[in-house]
Amino acid sequence: MTEEEAGLRSRLIEAGVDLVAQEGAQALSLREIARRAGVSHGAPRRYFPTHLELLSAIARRGFADLGARAAQAIGDGAASPRAQLTALAGVYLDFARTQRGMYELMFRHDLLESGQLGLRETSLPLFGVLVDLVGRTRPRADAPLVAGALWANLHGIAQLWGWGSLQLATGVDDFAPLLRSVLDAHLGPEER
Known part of the structure; x- marks a missing residue:
């Protein structure tokens, strides 16, 4: 080229x-x-x-942006794994809220199923970070399984928040309390 x-x-x-x-x-x-x-x-x-190839190239930019934001939020690793997980989850939810169109594009089933998106190269590295942090927070847990459940929960919050359903159902106007509940459910209550 x-x-x-x-x-x-x-x-x-x-x-x-x-x-x-x-x-x-x-x-x-x-x-x-x-x-x-x-x-x-x-x-x-x-x-x-194909149209899917162009959409996939655009979605890869979204994954790169989300990955860069996550890396910045986690920082140099000086914070506890739980604090890093909290930061990572907050970035994920904030990205879904502020970059709604891109977030929806990134997780379109036709793109993911087409193989054009390069899911392994775009989203799995970020999932790997999540698995690592879960493993360091809960050493005796099946880290990939817990990380998958945590990700599914975060994705559900992102979708329901975007639709306005969670605000209506819970009466909260900030996803921070929901995030704390999700992390407590998957990681155990935070030690204080």
Whole structure:
């Protein structure tokens, strides 16, 4: 791929990232991405043979962004594993709240099932961090299993929060109390 082709490919991805941030995942048509990138409506097909491939490239940017935010929140590892887990979970929920369109795109079943997203390279490293922190917080637990349950719980909070259901059901306007309850349920009560 030439430098010019790589630049156009990157422009298409950036246009998609901007579009999903502004209008949500449902707005990601090839035509609109091409228009925003300033290219013909057929240009995306030269660099992304299918719509799913372009959407996957955009979603990979979301996973990279979430991973960078998580790494920054965890820091240098000086905090306790429980504190790092709390920070990681908070970043996950905040990302889902503030980057709603990208979050929805990242977990679209058609992308995950297509193999185009590169799930192993995009989301599993972050899950590995979660497993490691769970293992260090609960050394005798089956860390992958507990981490999977914790992730499922966080994903459920993110979805239900985005729909407004949890605020209505619980009367809370901040997900912090829910996060504490989830961590206590999966890790045991925090020692004080």
